[in-house]
Amino acid sequence: MDLLSIKDPSFLKNMNKQELEALSQEIREFLIQKLSVTGGHIGPNLGVVELTIALHREFNSPQDKFLWDVGHQSYVHKILTGRAGQFDTLRQFKGLCGFPKMAESEHDVWETGHSSTSLSAAMGMAIARDLKKEKSHIVPIIGDGALTGGMALEALNHIGHEKKDMIVVLNDNEMSIAPNVGALHNVLASLRTAGKYNRAKDELEYLLKKIPAVGGKLAATAERVKDSLKYLLVSGVFFEELGFTYLGPVDGHSYDSLIENIRYAKKTKGPVLLHVITKKGKGFTPAEHDTVGTWHGTGPYKIDTGKIIKAVSKAPAWSSLVSETVRTLARKDERIVAITPAMPVGSKLEGFASEFPDRMFDVGIAEQHAATVAAGLATQKMKPFLAIYSTFLQRAYDQVVHDICRPNLNVFIGIDRAGLVGADGETHQGVFDISFLRSLPNMVLMMPKDENEGQHMVNTAISYDDGPIAMRFPRGNGLGVEMDKELKTIPIGSWEVLRPGRDAAILTFGTTIPMALEAAEKLEKHGVSVQVVNARFIKPLDESMMHDLLKANIPLLTIEEAILQGGFGSAVIEFAHDHGYHSAVIERMGIPDHFIEHGNVDKLLEEIDLTADQAVAHIKKMTPQKQKRA
Numbered sequence: 001m002d003l004l005s006i007k008d009p010s011f012l013k014n015m016n017k018q019e020l021e022a023l024s025q026e027i028r029e030f031l032i033q034k035l036s037v038t039g040g041h042i043g044p045n046l047g048v049v050e051l052t053i054a055l056h057r058e059f060n061s062p063q064d065k066f067l068w069d070v071g072h073q074s075y076v077h078k079i080l081t082g083r084a085g086q087f088d089t090l091r092q093f094k095g096l097c098g099f100p101k102m103a104e105s106e107h108d109v110w111e112t113g114h115s116s117t118s119l120s121a122a123m124g125m126a127i128a129r130d131l132k133k134e135k136s137h138i139v140p141i142i143g144d145g146a147l148t149g150g151m152a153l154e155a156l157n158h159i160g161h162e163k164k165d166m167i168v169v170l171n172d173n174e175m176s177i178a179p180n181v182g183a184l185h186n187v188l189a190s191l192r193t194a195g196k197y198n199r200a201k202d203e204l205e206y207l208l209k210k211i212p213a214v215g216g217k218l219a220a221t222a223e224r225v226k227d228s229l230k231y232l233l234v235s236g237v238f239f240e241e242l243g244f245t246y247l248g249p250v251d252g253h254s255y256d257s258l259i260e261n262i263r264y265a266k267k268t269k270g271p272v273l274l275h276v277i278t279k280k281g282k283g284f285t286p287a288e289h290d291t292v293g294t295w296h297g298t299g300p301y302k303i304d305t306g307k308i309i310k311a312v313s314k315a316p317a318w319s320s321l322v323s324e325t326v327r328t329l330a331r332k333d334e335r336i337v338a339i340t341p342a343m344p345v346g347s348k349l350e351g352f353a354s355e356f357p358d359r360m361f362d363v364g365i366a367e368q369h370a371a372t373v374a375a376g377l378a379t380q381k382m383k384p385f386l387a388i389y390s391t392f393l394q395r396a397y398d399q400v401v402h403d404i405c406r407p408n409l410n411v412f413i414g415i416d417r418a419g420l421v422g423a424d425g426e427t428h429q430g431v432f433d434i435s436f437l438r439s440l441p442n443m444v445l446m447m448p449k450d451e452n453e454g455q456h457m458v459n460t461a462i463s464y465d466d467g468p469i470a471m472r473f474p475r476g477n478g479l480g481v482e483m484d485k486e487l488k489t490i491p492i493g494s495w496e497v498l499r500p501g502r503d504a505a506i507l508t509f510g511t512t513i514p515m516a517l518e519a520a521e522k523l524e525k526h527g528v529s530v531q532v533v534n535a536r537f538i539k540p541l542d543e544s545m546m547h548d549l550l551k552a553n554i555p556l557l558t559i560e561e562a563i564l565q566g567g568f569g570s571a572v573i574e575f576a577h578d579h580g581y582h583s584a585v586i587e588r589m590g591i592p593d594h595f596i597e598h599g600n601v602d603k604l605l606e607e608i609d610l611t612a613d614q615a616v617a618h619i620k621k622m623t624p625q626k627q628k629r630a
Contacts, residue, residue, distance in 0.1 A: 003030055003084040008107075009056035012080070017255050020057070024049045027076055028283040032303060034087040039299040039423065040098055043281040043290060044073035047173050047252075048141075051276055052076035054258040055139065055169070058266070064137040065125055067110040069118030069146050071099035072297065073171070074108075081107040091423035093599030099427060113427020114395065115365050116149025118142050119168065123155055126164040137266065141169040145342065148364040160243025163270045167262075168244070170273055171252065173280040239273045248275030253282065293345045315480035318473045319348040321451050322414050325458040325487070326385050327352045330359065335383040336462065339363065341370040347387040347416055367392050371399035371411075378409035383462060389417045390430025390472070397436060400468075405440045408467040414458075418447065418472035419511055419561040420591075420605070425598030430472075431591045435566035437470060438539050444469040444492060445539040447510040451478030453536065459487040472538075474511050474561075495542035501531030503626045504619050505549055507572060508559040509535045512610075516559055519615035528619060528626045538568050546575050555585040555622035559615060561605075564590040587618050 001023060015023065027049050035042045053076070055066065061081070068074040078084075078096070083105065089095025100108040110121050118140035126138045146152060147170065159166060239246045245268050251257045258276070265272045280295075281287025286306030287295035300309045316324075323338070330336040330352065338352050342365045353360040363370045367388065374384035393400070393415060404411050418430040437445050444464070448454035454473060461469045498513065499520055506516040513534060520530040533545065535558075549556060558569035569588030576584040592608055605611055 007082045009080045012057040036303050038090040041072035041297040043287045043295040045075040047278040047280040048073045050253045058262045062106045065109045067118040067140040069142040070115040071112030074100050093603045115146035116152040119155030138166045144172045159271050166271045167265045168273045170275045173278045244271045244273040250276045252276040252278035313477040315478035323348045325455045338385045340387045341367045367395040371396040372403045374411045375403040385412045387414045390415050390433045391428045404468050405442045408442045411468050412461040413470040415472045417475045419474045420601045421475045422601045426595040431562045434562045442467040446537045447472040449513045449534050450481045452481050460489045493537045493540040496534045499532040501529040503529045504555045505531040506557045507533045507535045512559045515612045518612040550581040558588045560590040
């Protein structure tokens with residue numbers, strides 16, 4: 001079949017099992033080929049091919065609503081809803097989004113990038129459907145990893161209580177990004193071994209109906225027998241106790257099993273949980289055999305060997321630099337403990353976990369819990385290192401405010417993927433952390449200019465004893481600078497001048513320092529002498545240097561790869577105002593007031609005018625009298 005000719009899923013209803021299986025193979029081959037060029041979430045999508053086809057065959061999207069949680073397994077859904085022709089642009093600038101996107105298709109009814117949200121959204125849609133007296137099926141598809149998120153458990157509790165008609169599809173592949181952890185995962189494991197439960201229950205109910213009614217005592221005894229069987233065959237009966245009709249486990253790669261159970265679920269009143277067992281990466285050997293999460297999402301790769309194609313860099317990856325520095329320090333300090341919310345691979349903590357297994361805790365997709373666990377450790381004079389992506393730290397904001405900053409606990413937060421991250425797009429761009437952390441009392445926030453300064457900042461954070469401290473660092477690799485052999489501490493709140501200048505100053509940090517230095521060099525040719533300051537501490541500011549700059553009465557330009565509202569530039573303006581420098585000329589460059597979509601980071605920076613040339617234009621406008629005459 002020509003996948004490019006697909007306009008909508010209606011064609012599936014006339015296909016027999018053999019045709020469906022042939023379509024599955026075509027889609028797998030298509031995905032393996034296309035993603036070898038663009039990269040993307042190959043493992044999750046190969047695992048849900050039959051499930052997605054079966055769902056679209058038995059339901060009527062978009063009247064019936066599919067909510068994909070986390071959303072990185074929606075590629076097959078996109079193919080079946082007419083977007084196969086756009087896969088050459090997947091996750092690229094102005095191209096096809098790697099997650100569900102309402103603007104792309106009427107079949108994308110919910111946008112996801114963070115996990116564990118689908119059930120709550122589905123409940124909202126179910127309530128709206130019933131209030132409007134409409135007829136439709138609400139079908140959230142959630143993974144076993146996402147189900148460990150607290151928000152998903154809250155939603156299960158509410159859905160079971162309200163008894164709304166809904167079919168929750170649990171896509172159980174025993175993996176999220178990394179192998180799943182936790183007691184709930186163990187419940188699912190027991191359910192996988194209890195496939196005979198529903199058949200035995202039905203047979204018992206049939207036999208009980210044959211028993212003559214001899215009063216309430218026998219009826220009560222019969223119910224207890226049924227309950228005993230339930231507990232005997234299914235450890236915990238977790239979902240049924242929450243109010244769901246549990247169906248499964250179902251072979252997620254068998255059309256007979258999938259279609260039979262989907263049809264039964266559609267006839268069942270109230271909430272249903274359809275437990276589907278799938279194989280992540282099915283059909284592509286390297287992805288099928290992945291046990292650590294490497295093939296969850298990748299860059300381009302070679303189909304014949306499975307070798308992932310990576311840009312050659314002699315510099316260490318930022319995540320590795322930070323985690324390995326923490327590991328080095330942990331050898332001398334037994335108080336150091338590492339915590340991650342389901343990102344041990346992304347945060348490069350495998351080495352730490354191997355050397356210190358009893359001091360490494362992967363808490364699963366539970367960012368709020370991770371933050372408060374770190375706070376609890378800190379109350380006992382431990383040194384917790386919370387390794388978390390900027391975009392996921394957003395989910396733990398109240399815990400940072402209430403449990404870490406308010407009691408002024410000594411937690412080190414390593415904020416990975418700070419700034420623009422590129423292909424994952426607007427749900428993952430790490431551009432809000434400065435704004436939401438800078439306002440918090442007791443918080444120290446910093447970002448290094450390179451990996452050498454980065455290792456010293458990690459040492460500074462571990463050595464710090466006066467409260468919470470956070471270090472931002474970007475996705476990707478360092479600059480390849482020479483590394484000091486001895487670690488040192490950096491005075492809190494201290495900046496450094498990277499380039500002297502008398503006519504204006506650029507204050508910046510981290511990834512935008514090269515941009516500032518390039519702009520200063522260009523301005524020198526126009527007769528403008530520009531000082532470049534590594535403002536490595538975003539909070540607290542270097543008050544001494546700020547006073548010197550403002551007393552010199554030279555224009556200041558702040559640059560940050562972060563949202564402007566409430567960001568570093570705002571802090572500089574606030575400082576000038578609060579200390580009476582009312583005539584100070586200060587301009588800001590940063591992320592504008594809208595969400596930044598997916599694409600190559602350099603192209604994104606150019607689109608939002610966050611470039612060296614734009615910095616040159618700003619300084620020229622601020623210093624018209626200083627430029628050479630043409």
